[in-house]
Amino acid sequence: xxxxxxxxxxxxxxxxxxxxxxxxxxxxxxxxxxxxxxxxxxxxxxxxxxxxxxxxxxxxxxxxxxxxxxxxxxxxxxxxxxxxxxxxxxxxxxxxxxxxxxxxxxxxxxxxxxxxxxxxxxxxxxxxxxxxxxxxxxxxxxxxxxxxxxxxxxxxxxxxxxxxxxxxxxxxxxxxxxxxxxxxxxxxxxxxxxxxxxxxxxxxxxxxxxxxxxxxxxxxxxxxxxxxxxxxxxxxxxxxxxxxxxxxxxxxxxxxxxxxxxxxxxxxxxxxxxxxxxxxxxxxxxxxxxxxxxxxxx
Amino acid sequence: xxxxxxxxxxxxxxxxxxxxxxxxxxxxxxxxxxxxxxxxxxxxxxxxxxxxxxxxxxxxxxxxxxxxxxxxxxxxxxxxxxxxxxxxxxxxxxxxxxxxxxxxxxxxxxxxxxxxxxxxxxxxxxxxxxxxxxxxxxxxxxxxxxxxxxxxxxxxxxxxxxxxxxxxxxxxxxxxxxxxxxxxxxxxxxxxxxxxxxxxxxxxxxxxxxxxxxxxxxxxxxxxxxxxxxxxxxxxxxxxxxxxxxxxxxxxxxxxxxxxxxxxxxxxxxxxxxxxxxxxxxxxxxxxxxxxxxxxx
Numbered sequence: 001x002x003x004x005x006x007x008x009x010x011x012x013x014x015x016x017x018x019x020x021x022x023x024x025x026x027x028x029x030x031x032x033x034x035x036x037x038x039x040x041x042x043x044x045x046x047x048x049x050x051x052x053x054x055x056x057x058x059x060x061x062x063x064x065x066x067x068x069x070x071x072x073x074x075x076x077x078x079x080x081x082x083x084x085x086x087x088x089x090x091x092x093x094x095x096x097x098x099x100x101x102x103x104x105x106x107x108x109x110x111x112x113x114x115x116x117x118x119x120x121x122x123x124x125x126x127x128x129x130x131x132x133x134x135x136x137x138x139x140x141x142x143x144x145x146x147x148x149x150x151x152x153x154x155x156x157x158x159x160x161x162x163x164x165x166x167x168x169x170x171x172x173x174x175x176x177x178x179x180x181x182x183x184x185x186x187x188x189x190x191x192x193x194x195x196x197x198x199x200x201x202x203x204x205x206x207x208x209x210x211x212x213x214x215x216x217x218x219x220x221x222x223x224x225x226x227x228x229x230x231x232x233x234x235x236x237x238x239x240x241x242x243x244x245x246x247x248x249x250x251x252x253x254x255x256x257x258x259x260x261x262x263x264x265x266x267x268x269x270x271x272x273x274x275x276x277x278x279x280x281x282x283x284x285x286x287x288x289x290x291x292x293x294x295x296x297x298x
Numbered sequence: 299x300x301x302x303x304x305x306x307x308x309x310x311x312x313x314x315x316x317x318x319x320x321x322x323x324x325x326x327x328x329x330x331x332x333x334x335x336x337x338x339x340x341x342x343x344x345x346x347x348x349x350x351x352x353x354x355x356x357x358x359x360x361x362x363x364x365x366x367x368x369x370x371x372x373x374x375x376x377x378x379x380x381x382x383x384x385x386x387x388x389x390x391x392x393x394x395x396x397x398x399x400x401x402x403x404x405x406x407x408x409x410x411x412x413x414x415x416x417x418x419x420x421x422x423x424x425x426x427x428x429x430x431x432x433x434x435x436x437x438x439x440x441x442x443x444x445x446x447x448x449x450x451x452x453x454x455x456x457x458x459x460x461x462x463x464x465x466x467x468x469x470x471x472x473x474x475x476x477x478x479x480x481x482x483x484x485x486x487x488x489x490x491x492x493x494x495x496x497x498x499x500x501x502x503x504x505x506x507x508x509x510x511x512x513x514x515x516x517x518x519x520x521x522x523x524x525x526x527x528x529x530x531x532x533x534x535x536x537x538x539x540x541x542x543x544x545x546x547x548x549x550x551x552x553x554x555x556x557x558x559x560x561x562x563x564x565x566x567x568x569x570x571x572x573x574x575x576x577x578x579x580x581x582x583x584x585x586x587x588x589x590x591x592x593x594x595x
Binding site for chain 2: 019020021128135155255263281
């Protein structure tokens with residue numbers, strides 16, 4: 001009963017206060033780390049060691065360095081904000097431009113990977129041969145560092161005339177299909193024996209029992225896998241941008257930042273990729289809620 | 299090589315004997331039937347593994363035949379025999395890469411990341427406030443491409459293996475934390491109350507009941523992390539690396555179009571990943587033999 005009577009405010013405090021406290025601790029630790037890491041560089045480059053300096057001056061210097069070892073949170077926020085507002089959206093200096101490039105290949109790869117995963121899982125569930133022969137290799141394919149194949153795939157597809165989004169989407173696909181396949185094999189097998197036997201007594205054929213029984217039963221398995229898959233696809237798309245010397249995309253942005261020692265740029269690209277990852281999983285979670293609700297779940 | 303030449307080569311424009319395609323189809327039928335018959339055999343796990351192995355062998359055979367018959371340029375796809383040859387020719391080099399990447403960065407980073415995740419999970423197990431705060435943050439990190447911190451790690455820890463290990467630590471920490479916390483909750487209420495009625499202390503309950511109950515979760519994270527660690531270390535080497543390492547080998551040899559060696563490095567990584575996974579599965583079977591997921595499997 002006590003649970004029910006809690007007010008909205010109390011529930012918010014219960015759910016969100018701990019998260020806010022943890023995030024606050026992270027920001028404070030970040031400032032502390034920025035201070036500690038930047039201090040030697042600040043003393044060497046900005047402050048006059050012989051004339052002496054106050055701790056306050058040192059602190060200010062560590063927070064405003066041009067190329068800090070660790071940029072302070074407000075510096076990253078400023079760089080992030082400036083990159084969004086001071087340049088047109090189609091400029092390579094604008095992070096939105098890179099987000100669009102990476103997001104496109106991630107989404108394309110995600111759709112292809114999900115389709116491949118669904119197809120493979122349906123085949124595996126219906127064929128004992130594929131189950132025995134193929135499934136172990138699908139599992140093994142993930143113990144292979146798939147990202148290592150990225151440069152080769154890019155070279156191969158590039159020489160076949162594919163460039164731009166397609167090769168990156170292919171890498172994203174490779175990372176997406178696995179969680180979908182494994183979860184769907186499990187999900188399609190989740191109906192109880194009594195349920196499959198009931199379909200049998202209805203004289204349902206394979207397709208009917210797949211469509212009416214197995215697929216609905218597999219939905220709760222599918223969506224968590226999709227969330228994992230879309231996050232993995234983003235990593236794939238970003239890593240695929242590294243070895244090609246690509247000019248656009250969040251991965252390329254990270255790489256150029258690391259070439260030129262633009263620390264703040266690296267951090268804001270990281271923040272952006274985090275936001276993109278959260279947005280993509282958020283979209284999948286939203287679709288999940290919609291589908292499950294339309295099927296009558298709470 | 300021009301683009302059109304590559305397309306022609308893949309499309310099979312170069313001549314093959316007229317009996318080639320019918321022969322290939324016949325061989326494919328033989329291969330398919332042999333795998334089919336093997337899969338139909340009822341038997342132990344070993345029969346299942348043999349079926350998968352047979353399938354793998356057939357894939358390699360067809361790869362070799364097609365690449366050779368169609369004259370696929372080795373830049374595109376080297377024949378398996380070339381890859382194996384390169385594996386043996388460059389064995390000392392690849393061994394050095396293995397020691398650099400797996401022996402140092404992956405192993406140390408994986409152990410540190412998993413150890414830290416486990417320790418933090420046990421430490422905050424008794425603090426519901428911290429758990430409620432940390433869990434959402436930790437599971438959010440699963441959507442963030444943490445490999446992206448590699449350039450920063452290189453800046454802080456230098457080109458050598460510590461920077462790669464740092465990336466691995468960060469990537470493996472959160473999955474371990476989330477899984478261990480979930481696992482510690484896995485012990486049933488009934489069992490906990492039984493421990494309470496025995497007047498068992500907290501450490502006693504932890505050791506005798508809750509940690510064993512958490513084992514399947516912990517092993518799950520260890521297995522996922524083993525793959526993550528390998529990927530993380532290899533990708534981190536793309537961002538600047540010493541003169542050895544599997545990621546370094548792959549990126550430099552790919553730039554020089556020395557594809558057999560690239561594939562040889564990938565084989566090394568793949569075998570390492572699979573062996574690590576198999577080792578952890580074997581360990582799990584010993585440690586968590588009582589759990590349904592192990593018993594039935």
